[in-house]
Amino acid sequence: MKSMIVTLILSATLALVSCARPSEQLNLEMSEGESWKVVANVSNRLMPGDELQVLYVLKATDAKDFVIAPLDQVEVKFPTNPELNEIQTVRPDGFITLPFVGDIVVAGRSPKQVSGELTTRYGEYLNVPDVYVIVREYGSRVAEMNEAMVRNRGGQGRPIQVRPDGSASFPIIGDVRAGGQSLEDVRQEVRARYREVDPRMLVDLSLMQAAGAQTWVLGAVTNPGNYPVQGQISLPQALNMAGGIRSMSFPDAIFVVRRDGGVIRYRLLNANLSQPEVQTLMLSEQSIVYVATRTISDPGAMAEQLAQQVFFRSFASADGK
Known part of the structure; x- marks a missing residue:
């Protein structure tokens, strides 16, 4: 699964290196930093590895409120x-x-x-x-929901993790696209889909825990993929985790994208690893390092697309969803 995801990302990224165009999905604004360019407005977007909590209660059964539902x-x-x-x-x-x-x-x-x-x-x-x-x-759907949930104070809940493909699987209603979406957008979709199952189902959704720290190292490296990290690491450390730059690859540049809370920054560096700016560059707990063998003509669009594909998994999965 991991190798398939890396292949998808690399395939999409190669198309961006020489002809990148801005994405319409994130609608992000870019402004100048000191040595980093900044991509903003992503603080509320969910990403793979985030853990959600779905809380469910059955609507009050007072005579004036209670309605019969299918399968009751x-x-x-x-x-x-x-x-x-x-x-x-x-x-x-x-x-x-x-x-x-x-x-x-x-x-x-x-x-x-x-x-x-x-x-x-x-x-x-x-x-x-x-x-x-x-x-x-109550109908079998309500009984199924009761079985799927763990009783908590104030209702019944269940942890839901955003999967590597950006989707999250909920009891009864199945997969919902979460990666790259705001928590509120996912909450509204989940509520609407549960109402279709049974209008008495009241559902809420919260973010229990954000994804753990990890760095993606892609492009012309020996072992491209994502690597768990503990706190900040340097750019050379990230390259070493992926086995270093692939021999005979003749890299043109090293492109770095990092997420700091609600801000995504990117930086385009010379591929000379002996340069001080490469040796001393620190990554955040959510970073992407891409070793490019072609000229990156539009770094802003490249950063935007990499954020989409890696942080939020907005590319289509194999089944087209």
């Missing part, structure tokens, strides 16, 4: 005509089928509302059309 099990009781009593599971289309009256929509309505309609409709067939509707069990 409902009991229809006739006190004066018990032979008509029925226990049915609400179909995915929201209907149940009863003797005499046929199909009736119950999903999205309260038991009291359904009881009132049934009392009216059975008035054509029964002398005393008393009908009561009771929800015996």
Whole structure:
């Protein structure tokens, strides 16, 4: 998996070295620093390795608020005509089928509302059309959600990690694109998708822990990939972790992108490793080092695209999602 991701990044980066163009996805602004150029406005974007917490509660079941949902099990009781009593599971289309009256929509309505309609409709067939509707069990989707969660104070929760491809997998609703998105955007999408499953599901999402420190070393190095680090390291240390510059590669430049909190900085350096600025350059806990063998014509666009592909995984996965 790691080698496939590195290959995807390298393939995309090679196209950028000679003809990079600004990305429309991050919409980032660049300004001059002293020796670094600065790319800003990324502080709230999620990235692979971030750990999220999804918190789930079931909406209050007061009579005025409670509504029936598909896959709930409902009991229809006739006190004066018990032979008509029925226990049915609400179909995915929201209907149940009863003797005499046929199909009736119950999903999205309260038991009291359904009881009132049934009392009216059975008035054509029964002398005393008393009908009561009771929800015996929540739908299987709610039960599945309950099983998937761990009970916490105030509700039930579950940790969700953003995967290397930038997606996060949630109970029932499956994968949601998270890498490169703001926490609020992901929260709103998750809430909407759970509402489609069952409108009674109230879901919240929070960032529990940011991704650990790591440095990506790419391009003309012996072992391109990502490497866990402890605190700051120097550029030569990062190159050594990747086995050094590949022999006979004739590098043109070393391109460095680093993330400092909400700021992404980049710097283009001469490939001469003996130069003081190369020897003393320090990386942050989230950095990219790219050894280029071609001229980088648009460093700003290059930094932007590398941030997309490495920090946020905005490139499409193999299945096109």
